[in-house]
Amino acid sequence: MEKENLSPQENEESAEADVVEIQGLRKTYIMGKVPVHALRGIDLRIRAGDFIAIVGPSGSGKSTLLNLIGALDKPTEGKVLIDGVDVSTLNGNQLADLRRKVGFVFQFFNLIPRLKARENVELPLAIAGVGKGERRRRAEELLRTVGLEGRADHRPTELSGGEQQRVAIARALANNPRFLLLDEPTGNIDTKTAQGIIALLKRLNEENGITVIVVTHDQRIANQAKKVVYLLDGRIERMTNPGGSD
Amino acid sequence: MKVLDIFSYAWDGIRLRKLRAALTTLGVVIGVAAIVALLSLGEGFRVEMTSQFERGFALNTLTVTAGRGFGFGMGESASEFYLVVNDTRAINQIDGVSMATAVISKSVSIASGNRTRTVTVVGVNFTQYSEIYSSTFLAEDGTIPLSPTNDTIVLGARIANPWRNGTILAKVGDDINLTWATGPISKPTIKSYVFHVAAVLKEIGGFGIGGPSDNQVYIPISTAQAIFETDQVNQILIQLVDSSQTTIDSVTEAAEALFDDKVTVMSPTAMLNTVSSVFSVIELFLAGIAGISLLVAGIGIMNIMIVSVLERTREIGILKSLGMKDRTVLIIFLSEAALIGLLGAVVGITLGWGLANVVSRFGFAMMGSVAGGGQTAQVHGTGVSGGLTITPILTPGVLLGALVFGVATSVLFGLYPARRASKLNPVEALRHE
Numbered sequence: 001m002e003k004e005n006l007s008p009q010e011n012e013e014s015a016e017a018d019v020v021e022i023q024g025l026r027k028t029y030i031m032g033k034v035p036v037h038a039l040r041g042i043d044l045r046i047r048a049g050d051f052i053a054i055v056g057p058s059g060s061g062k063s064t065l066l067n068l069i070g071a072l073d074k075p076t077e078g079k080v081l082i083d084g085v086d087v088s089t090l091n092g093n094q095l096a097d098l099r100r101k102v103g104f105v106f107q108f109f110n111l112i113p114r115l116k117a118r119e120n121v122e123l124p125l126a127i128a129g130v131g132k133g134e135r136r137r138r139a140e141e142l143l144r145t146v147g148l149e150g151r152a153d154h155r156p157t158e159l160s161g162g163e164q165q166r167v168a169i170a171r172a173l174a175n176n177p178r179f180l181l182l183d184e185p186t187g188n189i190d191t192k193t194a195q196g197i198i199a200l201l202k203r204l205n206e207e208n209g210i211t212v213i214v215v216t217h218d219q220r221i222a223n224q225a226k227k228v229v230y231l232l233d234g235r236i237e238r239m240t241n242p243g244g245s246d
Numbered sequence: 247m248k249v250l251d252i253f254s255y256a257w258d259g260i261r262l263r264k265l266r267a268a269l270t271t272l273g274v275v276i277g278v279a280a281i282v283a284l285l286s287l288g289e290g291f292r293v294e295m296t297s298q299f300e301r302g303f304a305l306n307t308l309t310v311t312a313g314r315g316f317g318f319g320m321g322e323s324a325s326e327f328y329l330v331v332n333d334t335r336a337i338n339q340i341d342g343v344s345m346a347t348a349v350i351s352k353s354v355s356i357a358s359g360n361r362t363r364t365v366t367v368v369g370v371n372f373t374q375y376s377e378i379y380s381s382t383f384l385a386e387d388g389t390i391p392l393s394p395t396n397d398t399i400v401l402g403a404r405i406a407n408p409w410r411n412g413t414i415l416a417k418v419g420d421d422i423n424l425t426w427a428t429g430p431i432s433k434p435t436i437k438s439y440v441f442h443v444a445a446v447l448k449e450i451g452g453f454g455i456g457g458p459s460d461n462q463v464y465i466p467i468s469t470a471q472a473i474f475e476t477d478q479v480n481q482i483l484i485q486l487v488d489s490s491q492t493t494i495d496s497v498t499e500a501a502e503a504l505f506d507d508k509v510t511v512m513s514p515t516a517m518l519n520t521v522s523s524v525f526s527v528i529e530l531f532l533a534g535i536a537g538i539s540l541l542v543a544g545i546g547i548m549n550i551m552i553v554s555v556l557e558r559t560r561e562i563g564i565l566k567s568l569g570m571k572d573r574t575v576l577i578i579f580l581s582e583a584a585l586i587g588l589l590g591a592v593v594g595i596t597l598g599w600g601l602a603n604v605v606s607r608f609g610f611a612m613m614g615s616v617a618g619g620g621q622t623a624q625v626h627g628t629g630v631s632g633g634l635t636i637t638p639i640l641t642p643g644v645l646l647g648a649l650v651f652g653v654a655t656s657v658l659f660g661l662y663p664a665r666r667a668s669k670l671n672p673v674e675a676l677r678h679e
Contacts, residue, residue, distance in 0.1 A: 072567060072672045092572050100569035110564045110676070114262050124568040126251045175569070 019211050020046040020069055020223040024078035027064050027234075038064040040234035041078070044181070049211045051203050051205045056231030062215045063183065065231065069213060070181050071098045100128055103172030109164040109183035111156040117167045118143065118152040124174040142170040145208075146200060162193030169200065177213035180204070186218045198224055208213045247574050255592075256581035264555070267586060270550045273543030274590025275597060278652045282598025285326055286638040287605060288529040292522065294636050299518055304378055304457065306489040310482040310501055311510050312335070326507040330477040331467065338501040342486055342493045347374035348479040350470040354576020356405070357423040358416040358465060365405055366462045367424065372400075375458075378485050382540030383458045388418035390447035394466045399424070399441035402459040403449035418443050424463075426473065441465065484511075505667035540651065545592070545660035547583055551663035555579065562667050563675025576668035581661025584653055595645065602638035 025042040028035050039061045045054055056062050067073040068080050070072070071087050080087040082098055090098060111120045121139035143152050146166040156164050166183060172180055185201070186194035202224050204210040214221055221227045223242055230237040259266045294609040309464070313330045329348070337346040349367035355362050373392045376383045383390070391398055399422065407414045416422050420443045426435040450460050456462075471477060484501070486493050562575060 067673050070675075071568065081480075096566065096569050096571040098566060104567045106676070110560070110565065110567075112561060114258060123565075126255075127247050127565070127568055127570045127574070129248055143259075171568075 001014055002167055006133065015101075017048050018045050018081070019048050019083060020044070020213070021081040021084075022069075022079070023081075023212075025068065026077035027061075027067075027068065027073070027081060028076045034227075038234055039068075039075075042234075042236055044229065044236065046213060048178075048211050049205070049209050050223070051202070052214070052224045053091065053220055053225035054213070054215045054229045054230060054231060059233075060207050060231040061234040064079070064182060066183055066213075066215045070104055071095050072213075077129070087215050100175045101178045103175070103177035103180040105165070105168045105172045105180060105182040106184050106235050107187045109156070109161075109168045109188075111158050111164055111167055111171070116155055116160065117148060117163075120156070121165055121170045123136065124171060128175055138174065139170070142173055143174070145204075146170045152190075160193070161189040161197055165189060165193075165197055166200065169204075171195075173204075173210070179213055181217075182212070182214040184216055184218075185214060186216065192220065195220070236246065247570065252574065252577055253581055253585070256578050256585055259554075259558075259578070259582050260585055266550060269482075269544075270547055271586050271590040271593070273546040274540065274587055274593040274652050274656060277536060277540030277543045277655075278591045278594025278648050279598035279601060281533055281576045281596050281651065282640065282644065282648050283601040283605070283638075284532040284536050285529055285601060285644045286602045287636060288525065288532055288641045289641055289644065290606065290609040290636045290638040292525040292529070292601075294519060294527070295521060295637055298451070299514075301520065304381070304487045305514060306380055307514065308484040308486065308494065308497060308501070309512050310484065310505075311480070312508065313511070314507065314510055314544075320592075322672075327505070327511065328478045329482055329505075331471065331479055333479075333505075334482055334581050336504055337482060337484060337501060338603050340497055340504070342380060342488075342500075343400075343484050344459040345374055345377070345482050345485040347371050347378065347485075348467060349375075349481045349483060350467060350474065350478070351462075351478070351480045352426065352470075352474055354424050356425045357416075357425065358420060361415055363408065363415065365402075365469070366459075368464050369467040369474075370464055371467050372398075372464070375464070375483075378483055382448075383447035384448045384659050386609065388443070390445045390519070394444065396440075396466065396469045396472070397440060397442050398444045398466060400445045402458070402460040402462045402464075403619045405463055406443075406446040416443050419445060423586060424465075438592065463631060470519040472633050535637070537651075541657050544655040547586060547656050548659040548663060550662050551579065552666070554582075555667045557664045558667075559670060559675050562670050562671050563678065566672035567676060572668040578662050579664035579667045580657055580660050583656040583664065587653035587656025588649075590656070591649045594652060595648050598639055598648070599638070602640075605636050606636045662670045 003022060004099065011130070017111070022042050022044040025039055026046075027039040028037050030036070042061075042065065054062055054065060056076060064104070065075070068075055068087070071080075071082060071090075073086050081099055085098060087095070111117075112123065113121065118139045121142055123137040125135040125138060126130070127217055140152060143149055148163060148166050148170070148171050149215070151159060151167075154163075158166070159167065165188075169180070169182075169185075172182075180201075182201070186197055198218075198221055201214070201221070205212045212225075214225070216222065226241060228240045230239070312331075318422055326327065331348045331350075333347050334346040337343055347370065353364060354367045357363075357535075361667045372394055376390055384402070386403065390400055401416060406416055413576055421440050421533050422443060425436060425438045425442055427436050429435040447458065447460070450458060484497065487499060493512050494515075498513070501511045564571075567576060573584060
């Protein structure tokens, strides 16, 4: 039952479909008057059910790539196709709609402090226009999935870092996204708690078929990923398949 | 996002910063309260004045006064031209006039026993005057003589009984002294006459503009001519054959032509309209002043919201990363402004209404005497407030207007910060500390 609710149906039908396809992606920022080439030509395909870790040193373009995959930003050159849709052709409203297919998880959790855990999980559902009863039911189910059933009425300040990150993951899953997109999910929590988060991600990927894309410094996450993408100076240096089968 | 969810989210935003929201709202409260208090008092004053005027009204009458002046015919009568008693004859020839009668009024003092009062004495033809004002020129005690003797005097209700406490100045059958001072103020000639009280009028109420008043005394016009040694009249009253606008217009035109446009012919309705429009201008002026305070409140809202958008940049980034549209962000911030405006308007209306009631209860004596003083043309120097009480009136228009104005100002000034919030780049917003 739970598996069906959490994973999009398309996953079952076309397990091999690309959820993200990146072709010749370049991103250049203008800092003052100097152009900064954050990404210098990236080609990458992410399939449904993948667990991908993107690693690399600071300034390698990880965050830029993450923002582009999350439809928060538009490419300077090249294409980012999310679920087959070219991001660069979309206007503001269409981008916002597309972001509902992306489950963002941030390093600093980015929960809304004044909202309770359950209300934070309900927020993307409210934004998508889901009714109150359904929102509540779904939020409670998701909090159960991430192991926080008893903490629904706590505010972020009353939760530990690990618990806050679980709430953030539950929130990211709320709208049945095509994939989870995590930015240093263990970067701000202690080692032991981090292991719990990694285990949760692995479980969501394996048991619920959720596609996971994670940008990280954390070698333990990379070890659990099916595929690891090493970025250096805005290019893919190499790719490995530590835990992957293909 | 559903409308209710948007409002609930916006409300949460306000609740989080209670003191700040309260202070911002206070600006709106003060502005709206000022508007409501001033307008409801103004409206109450206007209605009170109008009803006071209407009490002495006879719709089928016109008044002719010398001079082309504003409003009541007072003011610009400095010209050489004046009306005399015999001018009624010519007016009587005009089609549509059933009767014309002259009125002479002067300020005099009357004395009965050891009590003295300054009053307006009005010289009229009792027969004609009581025909024109058949509903107000009525005797409570005694009878108004149709062929009066020269020393006949009729007292207004508040002249006979000015203190309303059982002590009366004079009653029917009493003799009273009427004293008139003429000549230069430094060396006046004092003339004194004895009159016999024939009747005391029924209480009329109001100011008696253009008609009998509680604060006047009446003597035969021939006596007035004799003691004031003049034919000059203050006004000529015209009774029309009917009160239709056609008759009013044609007689007005004919009467003005008769005196080479050197007179002002006013109908009671026109007089009322003039008074009413004067009050409209005053009310508008007051509302304008109050509006400025609302403008200041709007700037306060804008200021606070710009700060709020800055503080919540990261939150806006989160909302956008969760798929919220720019438009929804805009609406959330506008809703916050609208809620502050609504709250401020509701509190402000309540406060303004309360304020208006307090002012009307404790401040009416002062305002009443001001109003009384303004009517010197007829209620000369009586110094009586005329029992003027202002009940503030909150018309649905003012109520709705204050509400809409409060909310609209808030939304208008919230527009810029809200737009700024909606246009934030999500990547940069998320990076914001």
